[in-house]
Amino acid sequence: MKFLNLSGFIGCALGVALGVGFSGTxxxxxFIIGEHTPLSGKLARVGTGSHRGIVTGIKVLNDMYKGKHTxxxxxxxxxxxxxxxxxAVEKLASEHVxxxxxxxxxxxxxxxxxxxxKAHIPYITFGGVATALSQRxxxxxxxxxxxxGYGKAVIGLVEEMGVKSISVVYSNKEATLKMAKYVxxxxxEDGLKISMHEYDSHVQDYKSIVNxxxxxxxxxxxxxxxxxxxxVGILRAAKLLKPxxxxxxxxxxxxxxxxxxxxxxxxxxVYGTAMLPFPVTFTSPKQKLFYDxxxxxxxxxxxxxxxxxxxxxxxLGEAIVRANDKGQLNLKxxxxxxxxxxxxxxxxxxxxxEHGDNPEFVQRVGQHQKGKIPLVWPASAKTGEKVFPGTPWx
Amino acid sequence: MELTAQAIxxxxxxxxxxxxxxxxxxxxxxTMKVINLAHGELVLLAAYIAYAVESQTGINPLLxxxxxxxxxxxxxxxxFYLTNGIAKDKELxxxxxxxxxxxxxxxxxxxxxxxxxxxxxxxxxxxGVVVADTLFSMRGEIVAFVVxxxxxxxxxxxxxxxxxxRAIRSVSSNREAAKxxxxxxxxxxxxxxxxxxxxxxxxxxxxxxxxVIHPPIGHGLxxxxxxxxxxxxxxxxxxxxxxxxMIGVIEGLTTTFFQxxxxxxxxxxxxxxxxxxxxxxxxxxxxxH
Numbered sequence: 001m002k003f004l005n006l007s008g009f010i011g012c013a014l015g016v017a018l019g020v021g022f023s024g025t026x027x028x029x030x031f032i033i034g035e036h037t038p039l040s041g042k043l044a045r046v047g048t049g050s051h052r053g054i055v056t057g058i059k060v061l062n063d064m065y066k067g068k069h070t071x072x073x074x075x076x077x078x079x080x081x082x083x084x085x086x087x088a089v090e091k092l093a094s095e096h097v098x099x100x101x102x103x104x105x106x107x108x109x110x111x112x113x114x115x116x117x118k119a120h121i122p123y124i125t126f127g128g129v130a131t132a133l134s135q136r137x138x139x140x141x142x143x144x145x146x147x148x149g150y151g152k153a154v155i156g157l158v159e160e161m162g163v164k165s166i167s168v169v170y171s172n173k174e175a176t177l178k179m180a181k182y183v184x185x186x187x188x189e190d191g192l193k194i195s196m197h198e199y200d201s202h203v204q205d206y207k208s209i210v211n212x213x214x215x216x217x218x219x220x221x222x223x224x225x226x227x228x229x230x231x232v233g234i235l236r237a238a239k240l241l242k243p244x245x246x247x248x249x250x251x252x253x254x255x256x257x258x259x260x261x262x263x264x265x266x267x268x269x270v271y272g273t274a275m276l277p278f279p280v281t282f283t284s285p286k287q288k289l290f291y292d293x294x295x296x297x298x299x300x301x302x303x304x305x306x307x308x309x310x311x312x313x314x315x316l317g318e319a320i321v322r323a324n325d326k327g328q329l330n331l332k333x334x335x336x337x338x339x340x341x342x343x344x345x346x347x348x349x350x351x352x353x354e355h356g357d358n359p360e361f362v363q364r365v366g367q368h369q370k371g372k373i374p375l376v377w378p379a380s381a382k383t384g385e386k387v388f389p390g391t392p393w394x
Numbered sequence: 395m396e397l398t399a400q401a402i403x404x405x406x407x408x409x410x411x412x413x414x415x416x417x418x419x420x421x422x423x424x425t426m427k428v429i430n431l432a433h434g435e436l437v438l439l440a441a442y443i444a445y446a447v448e449s450q451t452g453i454n455p456l457l458x459x460x461x462x463x464x465x466x467x468x469x470x471x472x473x474f475y476l477t478n479g480i481a482k483d484k485e486l487x488x489x490x491x492x493x494x495x496x497x498x499x500x501x502x503x504x505x506x507x508x509x510x511x512x513x514x515x516x517x518x519x520x521x522g523v524v525v526a527d528t529l530f531s532m533r534g535e536i537v538a539f540v541v542x543x544x545x546x547x548x549x550x551x552x553x554x555x556x557x558x559x560r561a562i563r564s565v566s567s568n569r570e571a572a573k574x575x576x577x578x579x580x581x582x583x584x585x586x587x588x589x590x591x592x593x594x595x596x597x598x599x600x601x602x603x604x605x606v607i608h609p610p611i612g613h614g615l616x617x618x619x620x621x622x623x624x625x626x627x628x629x630x631x632x633x634x635x636x637x638x639x640m641i642g643v644i645e646g647l648t649t650t651f652f653q654x655x656x657x658x659x660x661x662x663x664x665x666x667x668x669x670x671x672x673x674x675x676x677x678x679x680x681x682x683h
Contacts, residue, residue: 040501042610044509080610172655199654202614204605205408207530208649211400229511229606240522240530258510265517 029329030070031320033058033313034097034121036088036112038104041080042201045228046253046305047104050127051075053302053309054101056294060310061317063293069324071317078108085112093119098320099140099334101313106130106175113141120331122338124316126308129175134355140335142356144312144347147175149361150251151182153273154223157365157377158187161247161388163220165193167213169206169234170225172198179251180225195219201230206237214243221247228253235266239393246389247271255366255373256303267368269390271376274366275304275347277383278373287346304347311345396528401650402643403529409642410539411604413546413635415597415615416622418590421549424629425566425586427485428477431492433594434615435499436473440466440598441607442503445512448602455514455602463595469499470591474584496612504609511608519603538600543635545596549589550631562586566629625665627678636676640664 035054038047054073061071074097076088085108089100093116100116103109104127113133116123122140129147158166166187170180177198184194195217197209213222222245224234231254238248247269253259254272257279280301282291290310294302302310316334319341323333342351349360365377367386374384419433430436440462447458473495477488514520519534553559564572565582573579601607601615622641626633641661648660668676 040504040509040609044504044609045511048509197654199649200658202658203649203654205404205646206654207404208401208646209654211397211530212650215397229608232511232513232606236520236532239520240532262510262512265520 028068028070029324030072031317031324032072032074032095032097033316033320034089034092034095034100035073035075035102036078036085036092036100037075037102038080038108039075039077041078043080043104043108046127047077047080049303049305050102050104050309052294052298053306053311054313055297056290056302056306057101057310057313057317059293059297060289060314064317065321069321075102078103078112080105080108082108082111085109086115088112089115089119093121097121098329099124099316101125101316102309103127105173106133106178107173109133113138116140122316122331122334124312124338126312130178134357138356140331140356142312142316142335142338142352144308144315144345144350144358145361145363146357146359147179147182149358149363150273151179151186153363153365153377154183154249154251155186155190157249157271158192158221158223159190160377161221163192163246165195165217165219166221166223167195167197167217167219168223168225169197169199169209169213171227171230172200176225176227176251183223183225193219199226199230201227203230203233206230206233207241210234210237210241210243214241218243219245221245221249224248224250224254226250228259231259232263232266235263235270235392238391239266242393245391248391249365252304255368257301257373258303260368260371260373264371266392268370268392269368269387270392271365271367271386272373273363274373274375275307275364277366277375282346284346290346307347311347311350315341315343315345315350397650398647400529401646403525403531403646405643405646406639407531407535407539407642408645409635409639410542411535411597411600411638412618412622412642413638414538414542414593414600416619416626416638417546417549417631417634418593418597419616419619420623420626420629420631420634421562421586421593422590423623425562426477426583428488429485429492429620430473430477430590431489431616432473432496432499432612433492433590433619434617435496435503435612436466436470436591436594437598437601437615438503438607438609438612439469439499440595441602442507442512442598444514444599444602445507445607448514448516449512454516454518455599459595459599462599463592466595466598467588467591470587470594471584474587478580478583496616500609500612507609509609511606512602513606514603516603532604534600534603538604541596541600545593546631546635549593552589553631558582558585621661621665625668625675627672627675630675630677633675633677 037051058071058073078085078088089112100123103125106128109128113123117138124142126145170176250272255274319337322337353359364375364381366373367376375381376386422430443462444455444458448455480487561582565579569579622637625637644660645657648657
């Protein structure tokens with residue numbers, strides 16, 4: 001009898017302890033957030049940036065809720081592989097994470113968020129902009145950006161330039177391909193002459209593509225939709241062949257301090273989407289909170305990757321606490337709280353529609369100018385005037 | 395016409411570089427029947443050493459060759475000792491071993507150099523060269539092509555006109571017979587791995603001056619080198635050159651007249667067609683001869 005009493009007591013104690021941790025009472029709790037991200041493989045650079053932002057978000061959450069709740073991050077390197085991302089999500093789900101923050105590339109995020117949905121765990125990301133991701137009817141899928149936001153920025157800039165013909169050079173990966181098709185559709189509707197050039201990420205030499213653009217297309221501007229190493233290849237080929245264009249425009253991963261520092265001769269006058277100018281000055285309290293937390297953990301300057309990773313994690317953490325306070329620490333509770341989010345963050349306004357997308361997301365455009373990157377579009381966010389016409393060779 | 399000429403010119407230049415990447419793999423494959431799946435990572439290691447030397451000292455990356463050679467040849471010889479220690483099913487187990495080594499090297503580079511992309515800061519390599527008013531290339535590409543052709547020529551001469559070279563060929567041809575003739579096959583194999591390391595170093599430094607490096611690209615280089623090696627015929631140096639030029643030109647023409655994303659498909663189609671007609675590759679010996 002004594003034994004039974006003791007075991008009953010231990011059982012109750014365990015039950016209470018687990019309840020505080022996972023089932024969501026208003027008491028002090030430790031929330032485990034799961035992250036799968038490419039820390040190695042083809043996407044290691046962007047994955048590392050995203051991870052640093054998420055770590056910064058966790059630090060800020062722990063500071064915010066000090067003495068009340070704690071946040072813990074469990075990270076698994078998905079090696080840029082969809083299969084490994086799914087395994088990571090399943091493993092983290094078995095370790096009782098309350099939500100996922102992370103993932104990069106639509107092709108990886110698709111199956112990984114599917115696995116999270118099956119495990120009834122919410123999933124927030126900024127790393128995949130394919131439209132289909134948010135059209136699957138997943139209650140717990142959220143992202144703070146969208147392809148349309150990047151597309152709107154590129155189209156807005158092109159319209160402002162007043163050019164009549166464009167050549168689009170794009171990678172055949174899912175997100176870049178869809179972005180290219182979006183840009184093609186919108187600019188064709190605007191009456192521009194568009195020529196499309198798809199490439200594979202294994203291409204070593206871009207001269208043949210740029211030569212085709214120079215001799216056949218003769219556009220007024222070139223839009224590049226790809227990733228860092230590919231931009232460098234295209235810009236090198238363009239600098240060599242000197243097509244008679246007025247502007248070289250890229251999408252993500254181009255208007256960054258890193259590119260300005262590593263490839264100054266290739267970047268001059270090149271446009272790319274950016275949330276903040278470079279060098280950035282974090283002046284508002286929200287920006288300073290992020291910057292100080294980032295610098296306490298990492299060297300160097302944060303890019304848009306760190307900013308997005310931070311914003312999504314902080315918003316998720318706040319939603320988790322609200323859901324926990326209501327005794328609803330589950331997929332529905334956290335998702336409901338995330339849907340109530342409407343905040344002006346360091347990456348712009350964030351609110352989520354019925355699909356989990358952020359309809360307020362609009363990127364800005366920066367231009368490399370003598371080692372700096374002022375924002376040149378839209379007019380409301382301008383920190384400098386664009387140099388137009390202007391290319392790295394002219 | 396201008397487009398075709400540029401496509402062929404670009405393809406030939408790339409072919410010279412591909413040949414340089416592939417010939418080290420081909421040499422080891424010919425001697426030991428070992429496919430070194432870490433070969434691309436050895437090339438990449440040399441490229442990163444060139445980057446480290448250039449970024450730390452500001453000197454021309456070509457001057458990093460001696461340091462890179464010592465390290466890469468060292469890693470190549472280590473790979474030899476590991477594969478040579480395999481007692482059973484050497485051909486299969488060496489595949490697994492070298493694949494694993496490739497992963498270790500890739501992740502080692504990732505840890506040391508981060509996932510950032512790098513390329514030479516020496517402007518001289520990036521400056522344009524215009525041939526006959528219509529053909530464009532960077533100086534670095536011309537240098538890489540010349541180094542590739544010279545390295546393949548030197549290797550061909552070395553294999554045919556030196557004692558060590560002949561020893562490697564004889565071991566490659568018939569290991570047991572070479573042993574009966576008083577040769578030490580292990581020594582010949584050691585030489586071939588050492589020379590493969592030298593060739594990987596040259597390819598790596600050239601890669602750094604013509605392209606952008608980041609940790610995951612080693613595997614793609616190995617695949618390209620493997621295709622060229624099989625296309626060439628086992629251990630054939632002229633075959634490597636011809637095969638590499640064919641791959642380079644077909645990729646250039648496909649990119650120009652169709653789509654760049656079909657370049658890989660067209661080179662694989664060429665590869666399969668050649669193997670269908672000549673199962674031993676362009677310069678391989680027929681079975682039974």
